[in-house]
Every structure is written in C-alpha cells, then in structure tokens.
Amino acid sequence: MPHWAMRSWPAHMLRLYVGVMCVWLLTPIVIVVILAFSGDGYLRFPPTSLSLQWFDRFFGDPQWRRALLSSLIIGGIACIVSTTIGFFAAYAFLRTEFRGKKLLLSLMLTPVVVPSIITAIAMYYFAGKLGLIGNLLWLGFCHAVIAMPIVLLILLSALHAVDPNLERAALGLGASRVRVFWRIVLPIVLPIVLPGVLSAALFAFLASFDELLISLFLAGVRAQTLPVRIWNSLNLQVEPTIAAVSAFLIAITTLILAAEAILRPRLGQWRGRA
Amino acid sequence: MAITVATPGAVSRATSSAPRDRTLLLMLPSLAMLILLFLVPLALFFVRTFTEFDGTTAEFIEQTRDLLLSQAYLSALGTTNWISLIVTVTVLLIGYPIAYYLTTAAGFGVNVVVLSIVLPYFTSIIVRTFSWMVLLGEHGLVNDLLMATGLANAPLSLMYNRLGVLIGMSYVLLPYMVLTLYAAMRSIDPSLLRASAGLGASGFYTFRRVYFPLSLPGVLSGALIVYILSIGFFITPALMGGQHDIMTAMLIDRALEIAVDWPSAALMSATLLLVTLALYAVYYRITDIRRLIGAR
Numbered sequence: 326m327p328h329w330a331m332r333s334w335p336a337h338m339l340r341l342y343v344g345v346m347c348v349w350l351l352t353p354i355v356i357v358v359i360l361a362f363s364g365d366g367y368l369r370f371p372p373t374s375l376s377l378q379w380f381d382r383f384f385g386d387p388q389w390r391r392a393l394l395s396s397l398i399i400g401g402i403a404c405i406v407s408t409t410i411g412f413f414a415a416y417a418f419l420r421t422e423f424r425g426k427k428l429l430l431s432l433m434l435t436p437v438v439v440p441s442i443i444t445a446i447a448m449y450y451f452a453g454k455l456g457l458i459g460n461l462l463w464l465g466f467c468h469a470v471i472a473m474p475i476v477l478l479i480l481l482s483a484l485h486a487v488d489p490n491l492e493r494a495a496l497g498l499g500a501s502r503v504r505v506f507w508r509i510v511l512p513i514v515l516p517i518v519l520p521g522v523l524s525a526a527l528f529a530f531l532a533s534f535d536e537l538l539i540s541l542f543l544a545g546v547r548a549q550t551l552p553v554r555i556w557n558s559l560n561l562q563v564e565p566t567i568a569a570v571s572a573f574l575i576a577i578t579t580l581i582l583a584a585e586a587i588l589r590p591r592l593g594q595w596r597g598r599a
Numbered sequence: 600m601a602i603t604v605a606t607p608g609a610v611s612r613a614t615s616s617a618p619r620d621r622t623l624l625l626m627l628p629s630l631a632m633l634i635l636l637f638l639v640p641l642a643l644f645f646v647r648t649f650t651e652f653d654g655t656t657a658e659f660i661e662q663t664r665d666l667l668l669s670q671a672y673l674s675a676l677g678t679t680n681w682i683s684l685i686v687t688v689t690v691l692l693i694g695y696p697i698a699y700y701l702t703t704a705a706g707f708g709v710n711v712v713v714l715s716i717v718l719p720y721f722t723s724i725i726v727r728t729f730s731w732m733v734l735l736g737e738h739g740l741v742n743d744l745l746m747a748t749g750l751a752n753a754p755l756s757l758m759y760n761r762l763g764v765l766i767g768m769s770y771v772l773l774p775y776m777v778l779t780l781y782a783a784m785r786s787i788d789p790s791l792l793r794a795s796a797g798l799g800a801s802g803f804y805t806f807r808r809v810y811f812p813l814s815l816p817g818v819l820s821g822a823l824i825v826y827i828l829s830i831g832f833f834i835t836p837a838l839m840g841g842q843h844d845i846m847t848a849m850l851i852d853r854a855l856e857i858a859v860d861w862p863s864a865a866l867m868s869a870t871l872l873l874v875t876l877a878l879y880a881v882y883y884r885i886t887d888i889r890r891l892i893g894a895r
Contacts, residue, residue: 333802340708343700346693347715353730353770354718356740360733368733370740410632413625421622429626431879431888433633438824438879438891440831442848443868444637446855450647451640470636473629478891502621528721535723537834552725559729559838568733571726578721 354575360565361572368565379569389554389570395461396534396550402465403533407472408526415480416510420489434474441538444471449542459545467543468533475532476525483521487514520588527581534577641872648865666863667870671850679846682761682836683829686768687822690776693769694821695814698780702787720774728835731767732758735839763839771835772828776821783817820886827878831871847871 356370364374383389418430436444448467449458457463491513495505515522537552544553551574555567652659666672701712719727734740735757745751757763787810795805833848840846845853847867854864882888 335802339696339700340704343697343708343712346697347712350715350719350770350773353727353734354722356734357726357730369738370733370743406632410628414629417622417625423623427888431883433629434888434891435876435879436633436637438827438875438882439641440833440848440871440875442831442833442851443641443872446851446864446868447640447644448636450644450861451636454643466632467636470632473633474891477629506622506625531721535721535726537723537725552723555725555729556834559725559732563732567729571723571729574723574726575718578723579718582717582721 357568358572358575360568363565363568366565368563368568379566380573382566383569383573386566389551389566392549392551392554395544395548396552398461399465399468399540399548399550400530400533402462403468403472404526404530406466406469407476407529408522410469411473411476411480411525411529412515412522415477415484416506416514418477418481419484420492430477433477436471437474445538445542448539452543458543459547461548464540464543464548465533467539468536469529471536471539472529472532475528479521479525479528480518483518483525484514487517524585524588527585531578531581535574645865645869648861652862662862663866666866671845672867675845675847675850678844679830679848682764682768682844682846683826683832685765686772686829687826689765689769690773690825691818691822694773694776694780695818698777698784698817699810699814701777701781702784716774716777719770720778724771724834727771728767728838731763731770732839735763735766758839760841761844763841764836764844767835767839768829768832772825775828776825779821779824780814780817783820784814787813816885820882823878823882823885824891827875827882831875 360368360370360372361379362375362377363369363372364376364378365372414433418426452458452460452463452467455463492505492509495509496502500508534550535552536550537556540548540550540553541556544550549557551570555570558564558567649659654662697712697716701709704712736742737754737756739757741757742751742754745755746753757766791809791813792805795809796802800808830846831848832846833852836844836846837849837852840849848871851864851867851871854860854867882891
C-alpha cells in the first residue's frame with residue numbers, strides 16, 4: 326500500500342464510502358437468502374417466522390425438480406464442450422503466430438457483447454428451422470458458445486504461465502507438432518494448468534446455469550431451466566418459491582466462487598503486483 | 600475474477616517456427632462451433648427474414664422507413680440511449696472510488712470488497728432483478744425504512760418506472776465497470792505517485808494531475824463496455840420498467856412475441872447490432888481485448 330494514500334481524512338472517507346457500497350452490493354443477495362427461509366405465506370421482509378417450507382415446495386414439486394435437472398444437464402454439456410474446445414483454442418492461440426490473431430480473438434469474444442435478445446432470437450430462428458426447440462443437447466451447445474469467451478480468457482492466462490521450453494525441446498528433438506501436443510501438452514502441460522482448466526469449467530457451468538434469454542427462447546415447454554421458470558413466475562404471479570430457487574442459485578454461485586478461490590494457488594493474484 | 604494474461608508475443612514467437620503450423624488446427628472446433636451456432640444463426644435470421652418478405656423492393660424500403668421513423672421505435676431509441684447514458688455515468692461515479700480503493704488498499708478490506716463485487720457479478724441477472732423487485736416494491740424494505748425514519752409519509756414509487764430501471768441496471772452493471780477500471784488502474788506505475796509526492800505534491804494534487812489522467816483509458820473502456828451492454832439490456836428493464844421505459848431490446852421482443860413480425864424484429868435487431876459492433880470496434884482499438892469482462 327502506498328503510504329501517501331491511506332493516511333489523511335480523504336482516505337477514511339474513501340473507506341467509509343467503499344464500506345457503504347459493499348453493503349449496497351450485498352444487501353439484495355442477503356435479502357433473497359433470508360426471504361427463502363420465510364415462514365410467512367407471502368413474500369414480505371422481514372419475515373415474521375422462519376421455516377424451510379419454500380425449499381420443500383421447490384424440491385417437492387416435480388416441475389421445479391425437472392427444471393433443476395434441465396439446468397444441470399444443459400450446464401454440464403455447456404461446461405464440458407466449451408472447456409474442451411476452449412482448451413484447444415487457447416493453446417493454439419498462445420503457441421502460434423499469425424496475422425489477424427487479435428482480430429480472431431475479438432471475434433471469438435463477440436458473444437459477450439452481442440445483445441442476448443438478438444442472440445436468443447437468432448438461435449431460436451435457427452433451432453426452429455432444424456426442429457430442435459426444446460432439445461437439451463442443442464441448448465447445451467448453444468450455451469457453450471456463450472460460455473466460450475470466459476473459458477478462453479481464463480485458459481489463455483493459465484496457459485501463459487507454462488514454460489514453452491519443454492515443447493521446444495521436443496520439437497528440437499524432431500517431434501512433430503501433433504506429437505508434441507499428444508505426448509507433451511496433454512500429459513504434462515494439462516496437469517500443470519489443471520487449476521485453470523477447472524476454474525474455466527466452473528465458470529462455464531455457471532454461465533450456462535444462470536443464463537436466461539437463450540433458454541427462454543429455445544427451451545419450449547420441455548427443457549425449461551430454473552431461470553426460465555423464475556422469469557415466468559415473475560411475469561405472471563410471484564410465488565414465494567422463487568425466493569428459495571434464487572437462494573439455491575446464489576448458493577451454487579457461492580460454492581463455485583469458493584471452489585475457484587481454493588483452486589487458485591496464490592491468494593493475492595486478484596490484486597496482482599499492486 | 601482473477602485472470603492474469605501477459606503479452607504472449609515473445610513466448611509464442613519462440614516456439615512457432617513452421618510457417619504453416621498444424622497447431623492452428625486446434626482452433627477449428629471452437630471456430631466451427633462459433634460459426635455454426637452463432638454466426639450462421641445470426642446471418643440466417645437477418646438474411647432469411649428479409650428474403651422471405653413478400654412484396655416489391657420499393658414496398659420493402661417503404662416499410663423499413665416507416666418502421667425506423669415510427670413513433671414507437673424513435674421513442675424506444677431515445678429511452679434506450681438516455682437510460683444507457685445515465686447508467687454509464689452513475690456506474691462510473693460509483694465504481695471509480697471502489698476500483699481506486701482496490702488498487703491502493705490491502706488485507707481483509709480488499710477481500711470483502713472483492714467478494715461484494717464478484718458475488719453479485721456471478722449471480723444470475725434474473726435473481727438480482729428479483730431481489731431488487733422485493734426491495735423496491737410498495738411494501739418493500741426501502742419503503743419501510745423510508746417511512747419508519749419519517750423520510751416519506753407514503754410509499755414512494757420506486758419500481759415500474761424509470762427510477763427502478765436505473766437502480767436495477769446500475770446494480771447489474773457496476774461490477775463490469777469496477778473490474779475494468781481496476782484492471783487499468785493496476786497498471787499505473789506506483790513510482791510515479793511516489794515521485795510526485797517526493798517532489799512535494801499533496802495527495803489530492805498527485806491524484807488530480809498524475810493518477811486521474813493515467814486512469815482515463817480505463818474510464819473510457821469501462822464506460823464503453825457498460826454502454827454497450829446497456830443498449831442491449833432486456834431482462835431488468837422488462838421486469839422493473841413502466842410503460843414509458845420501453846427499450847429497443849424490449850421492442851424487438853414485442854415485435855416477435857405479440858405481433859410475430861419477423862421483418863420488424865430483424866430490422867431493429869440489425870440496427871442495434873450495428874451500433875453495438877461499432878462501439879465494440881472502438882473498444883477493440885483502445886483496450887487490450889483480453890481485458891473484456893474484467894479479465895486480466
């Protein structure tokens with residue numbers, strides 16, 4: 326910490342301000358979790374009593390359970406597909422040099438910036454033509470496209486830390502590029518960057534698990550995910566069960582962030598060199 | 600999110616010797632997926648809805664002009680830009696001190712702030728919007744507090760109007776701003792600040808004349824990414840907005856859901872997409888693209 330920064334009253338003001346903002350940022354999350362344990366018959370804060378009734382309702386209802394299952398299957402497909410394919414792409418990006426490389430990367434990141442309503446409608450149009458509305462596998466692949474940018478960015482940074490000398494040595498000894506990939510990269514490099522790969526996989530799953538618009542358009546009636554059912558409930562009649570479902574989604578997010586934090590070897594990395 | 604990428608140039612140049620490198624083939628699966636599941640659907644959506652238009656070209660042009668000059672579209676355009684602008688400025692003003700704090704502080708405080716940014720960032724937008732709907736409702740926590748403290752006599756309308764949209768969107772987009780600003784601020788060389796202090800400048804002077812100018816590129820890219828995401832926003836304004844807060848994305852959705860009017864939806868999508876891509880091109884010029892979504 327630069328000593329000039331944290332001594333005077335502006336520094337105290339800054340700390341106070343940041344503290345208030347943290348409360349503001351966390352309040353909505355905390356409120357939802359508290360509401361989920363409400364013992365009341367409708368959503369009100371603060372609840373007058375506590376109970377697990379809404380979780381009972383959530384896990385007891387076959388429709389909600391089915392939505393949960395759809396979410397898990399789609400998230401699983403998106404996670405495996407985007408992480409596998411993304412690993413190949415990130416490796417190729419780092420180990421080759423070609424014109425328009427930065428442009429290609431920016432193209433592969435466009436799913437982040439294209440408004441999701443447009444992506445959703447276009448994918449809906451396409452899936453409709455192919456008769457794939459409501460197909461879990463297809464939806465999983467569509468989510469993989471959305472998860473790809475984050476997977477790529479995480480893996481690019483993870484792979485960057487790997488010393489290329491090992492591969493260079495193998496190449497120098499006459500191994501082909503393909504052989505280097507199968508005999509050096511997969512058995513030796515992959516384990517080194519495994520934390521990065523796992524973290525990419527976790528975030529890919531999360532990206533799919535939380536995605537609403539594409540699922541909303543592509544799910545039909547058969548493949549409704551948890552966010553889709555929350556959306557429907559918010560638009561028609563707010564049932565208190567969605568507080569429990571929301572709390573469940575928050576719990577998954579928290580678990581994944583915690584797992585990611587444990588995976589990351591050095592704790593201070595978020596702050597880098599500062 | 601912790602992602603550290605350094606310049607890959609030197610390393611990759613050292614290992615890639617063959618001009619036609621088969622390693623590049625590894626990129627094929629992801630490219631194929633991007634093309635087949637993203638670019639082709641987008642292209643088809645635009646091309647097919649226009650080619651399926653039954654009528655003469657003159658009629659098509661006339662309809663296009665009518666739509667783009669229609670009251671509904673122009674007003675949505677105005678609303679979209681106005682909301683996006685306010686959200687961008689709000690989020691910048693709120694986020695700048697937070698990012699600044701993150702780069703200068705250490706220890707427990709930083710971890711709390713990082714958690715407060717990252718947990719909402721990765722929580723589903725629908726969940727975050729739902730919680731704000733609970734908070735801002737007529738009998739929500741905010742109104743209860745305002746009335747209990749005597750700041751308001753009757754419940755205020757905090758939702759289903761412009762204010763609700765602004766609060767909800769600012770909340771959702773703040774993490775993008777903080778993470779972008781933080782990435783840029785972290786690359787400011789602290790020795791410059793020490794030099795300024797050593798030469799007798801006050802803390803505020805150093806901030807105003809050294810730190811702030813150096814952080815401006817980050818401000819620009821943060822503002823750009825938040826604006827880009829704002830103009831395409833759908834979920835939060837659809838749930839928290841009122842009748843006068845129709846944004847472009849909602850109009851596109853309505854054209855499909857209510858009127859099943861594919862050409863109109865495609866046309867409005869095309870204009871929105873063009874603006875988005877133009878801004879993304881500017882972003883691409885001024886920022887390291889690997890910093891997108893707060894990476895690095």
